[in-house]
Amino acid sequence: MTSTPSASALRAIERRANHKLAILHHVEEVSGSVAATCRYYGVSRQAYYRWLQRYEAEGFEGLKDRSSTPHHSPTATEAEVVEKILWLRQQYHFGPVKITMYLKRYHDISISASGVWRILKKVNLNRLPASQRYKRKETRWKRYEKQRPGHALQVDVKFIEPLGQTGRKKRYYQYTAIDDCTRLRVLRAYPTHDQKTAIRFIDHVLSKLPFNVEKVQTDNGSEFGQSFHWHLIDKGIGHIRIRPATPRLNGKVERSHRIDSEEFYRLLEGQVIDDVNLFQDRLQQWEDHYNYDRPHGALAGITPYERLKQKTQDPLS
Incomplete structure (x- = not known):
């Protein structure tokens, strides 16, 4: 290079x-x-x-100074691999560990995270944009994880504005549910934002997940009011509201919304999507990619679906 x-x-x-x-x-x-x-x-x-x-x-x-690069470097990273590393960094803002996971999973290329970092360092891409950087370890919140699929489901809403709209802009809302144990997600976009919509969404989630849900955790938004609460109770599902002003307690769904912004919505720029059905199709494609194809850093590089299979075969894993 x-x-x-x-x-x-x-x-x-x-x-x-x-x-x-x-x-x-x-x-x-x-x-x-x-x-x-x-x-x-x-x-x-x-x-x-x-x-x-x-x-x-x-x-x-x-x-004049001469290059110190050796004439022959048998252990140097191939140009094709370097190209893939730079593409993942520039396109998705992935860090070295995530790039390593993607290369191994999709290209059967084994390279260490430190090797990826050195390549990024050479072209001054080793530092992420400020909005992408992690906090210092001592200030991060301790991660936790439920050990059984369906034991806890985090649900939240993300406001979205599909691109390419003309005239009076429509408002859409992405409803998201994520299983605490497997990180399996269910996504749905709606033009309304109320308890009826939240109930429709939770019914869609329950029909789609391949396991029973024991508890749903939400914030204190009006869409998760009494009607939503008793709808869950009638189905034998517990409903917990996190303390006000503590979004970190719904950290997995909040983090997944950040991933949506970085890896889905950001890449839609320039595309005209002003039809709710078309947008729903694209959102479904993203949901499938997230669940079945995207390696998850918190799951040691496996996908949520692979995590589900792992838990089904060995509940103590």
Whole structure:
């Protein structure tokens, strides 16, 4: 992987070459002694004679810095792999660990996270945008996880504005349910935002999940009011509301909404989606990708569906 030096780098190369030339001239015009000049400039005589040899053979160009990259690097990462790494970084803002997971899962390419980081470092892509960076470890909230599918389901709503609308813009709401144990998700977009819609959504979720739900956890939004609460109770499902102003207690669904913004909605830019049915189809495709294809960092690189199969075969895993 090669890159064109910047203007400042070229100026620095020129400046160092002129410094070497000045040392060569100092011997001829001032000191007349290689040893004295080398002591004066603080360089070794081996370096002086190497520069002199290059200058006599190539002129001023021979004094310019040469690449330290070896002519043959049998362990260097292939250009095709580097291209995939840079694409994942620029397209999805994935970190080294997630890139490693994707390369192994979809391309059967094994590369360490540190190796990915070094490649990103070379092209100044090792730092994510400020909005993508993690907090320091000591300030993160401790993760927890239910051990049984369906033991707890986190539900929340995300306001969305489909792109490409003309005239009076419609408002849509993405209802999201995520299983605490497996991270399986169910998504649905609605043009309304009330308890009737929340009840329709939870019925859709219960019909779609391949396991029984024991408890639903929501925030204190009006859409999760008394009618929604008693609808769950009638179905034999518990309903818990988190404390006000503590969205971290619904952290898995909140984090999944951030993933939606980064990996789904951001990539829809420029596409005209002003039809709720078309948008619903795209959202369903994203739901399927999230559940069946996307490796999940919190699940050690497996997908939510693979996690479900793992739990079904060994509940204690």
